[in-house]
Amino acid sequence: MRTPALALFALFSMGHIPAATLTALYSFTGQNGDGASPYAAVVMGADGSLYGTTGFGGIYGAGTVFQLTPVSGGWNETVVYSFTGGSDGGYPQSGVIFSAGGAIYGTTSAGGAAGLGTVFELTSGPGVWTETVLYSFSGSDGAYPYASVVLAASGALYGTTELGGALGYGVVFELTPPTVSGGAWTETVLYSFTGGDDGAFPYAGVAIDGKGDLFGTAAFGGTSQKGTVFKLTPPAKSGGAWTETVLHNFTGSDGGFPYAGVILGTGGVLYGTTTGGVTAGNGTAFELTPPSTGKVWKETILHKFTGGADGASPHAALTAGPKGTLLGTGLGGGAAPSWNGHGVVFELVPPSSGGAWTETVPYTFQGGDDGGDPDAPLTAGASGVFYGTSLRGGTAGLGTVFQVSGPEPRP
Numbered sequence: 045m046r047t048p049a050l051a052l053f054a055l056f057s058m059g060h061i062p063a064a065t066l067t068a069l070y071s072f073t074g075q076n077g078d079g080a081s082p083y084a085a086v087v088m089g090a091d092g093s094l095y096g097t098t099g100f101g102g103i104y105g106a107g108t109v110f111q112l113t114p115v116s117g118g119w120n121e122t123v124v125y126s127f128t129g130g131s132d133g134g135y136p137q138s139g140v141i142f143s144a145g146g147a148i149y150g151t152t153s154a155g156g157a158a159g160l161g162t163v164f165e166l167t168s169g170p171g172v173w174t175e176t177v178l179y180s181f182s183g184s185d186g187a188y189p190y191a192s193v194v195l196a197a198s199g200a201l202y203g204t205t206e207l208g209g210a211l212g213y214g215v216v217f218e219l220t221p222p223t224v225s226g227g228a229w230t231e232t233v234l235y236s237f238t239g240g241d242d243g244a245f246p247y248a249g250v251a252i253d254g255k256g257d258l259f260g261t262a263a264f265g266g267t268s269q270k271g272t273v274f275k276l277t278p279p280a281k282s283g284g285a286w287t288e289t290v291l292h293n294f295t296g297s298d299g300g301f302p303y304a305g306v307i308l309g310t311g312g313v314l315y316g317t318t319t320g321g322v323t324a325g326n327g328t329a330f331e332l333t334p335p336s337t338g339k340v341w342k343e344t345i346l347h348k349f350t351g352g353a354d355g356a357s358p359h360a361a362l363t364a365g366p367k368g369t370l371l372g373t374g375l376g377g378g379a380a381p382s383w384n385g386h387g388v389v390f391e392l393v394p395p396s397s398g399g400a401w402t403e404t405v406p407y408t409f410q411g412g413d414d415g416g417d418p419d420a421p422l423t424a425g426a427s428g429v430f431y432g433t434s435l436r437g438g439t440a441g442l443g444t445v446f447q448v449s450g451p452e453p454r455p
Contacts, residue, residue, distance in 0.1 A: 134155035432448070
């Protein structure tokens with residue numbers, strides 16, 4: 045099905061993406077199985093289409109994987125797969141990733157053999173996609189994966205579950221592909237959170253560096269019970285235990301409750317957001333710099349959200365933008381006339397030499413046809429274009445896929 049693109053113009057107050065345009069590429073209708081409520085980011089496939097998930101809707105109401113294909117005058121939406129909520133999984137809260145061979149990997153927050161979520165694969169054939177459940181969580185091995193997986197060079201998948209594990213506070217897991225074609229994937233719990241100083245309830249996924257180290261956040265736990273940033277280091281010898289190190293404990297004054305993951309910057313620097321803490325509990329954007337000596341990482345708050353025109357409560361990870369900038373979305377806040385706080389797209393601009401980062405708001409959602417309540421990170425496209433989703437708003441109030449771009453013609 046197809047929804048004409050709706051262009052909404054907002055003058056940017058910065059020079060990095062001046063006089064930008066937000067275009068709603070697709071509004072979910074909840075009709076004809078097209079899906080509803082996209083919680084996650086979209087990813088661009090090799091064919092130039094955008095792929096993503098909806099947490100609800102579809103033929104069975106348990107969510108979808110969808111494809112948006114650019115056509116003359118708009119975008120066509122195709123439902124790649126409708127989850128039943130049964131053994132195949134249901135209610136995906138995370139986005140999808142592609143393998144080098146074109147397979148799609150993702151997670152569902154529920155469904156599966158025990159109803160505790162799955163990791164799935166979608167492979168394409170002539171005119172049809174086929175879903176395979178790679179793993180169903182049962183509880184002690186993890187439960188309710190809300191984040192997507194990352195793909196290592198080895199072909200293994202790494203991810204988190206918010207609950208489950210040895211003590212019920214969530215896990216970091218590894219899924220290893222079978223050695224024989226058609227065999228079963230093997231799940232290994234790399235770390236079970238205790239709910240203490242190490243953290244609890246990892247809502248977001250992990251990032252992987254060139255050495256195979258994993259970096260992530262726990263939304264709760266830590267010394268102040270306001271969340272942590274952690275690192276998992278692989279064992280020196282095969283078969284050994286992974287080592288968890290807490291890189292930062294949030295105290296509230298420096299941010300709290302990181303629902304989003306971190307991204308890797310130059311020199312091993314980590315960038316992320318917290319949903320709460322500091323000014324009126326509206327969250328932060330932060331930087332963590334690795335130590336030159338010793339073990340203490342340095343946290344720098346790049347911006348404290350006020351809940352006003354600058355946005356509030358970022359639930360999503362940051363995205364690297366042009367010239368060292370960082371782009372993100374705030375689930376709430378925004379300038380008038382968005383009095384109901386339907387969220388923003390924001391940009392963080394680094395200082396030219398020393399000094400503080402500067403936050404600017406390219407776009408404030410109105411909660412109407414343009415969308416509202418963006419819960420996912422932005423995805424970089426070609427020539428400075430960024431793509432995103434909004435959880436609500438659109439022509440039917442069930443969310444949108446949108447594009448943010450500058451005034452010059454885009455391919």
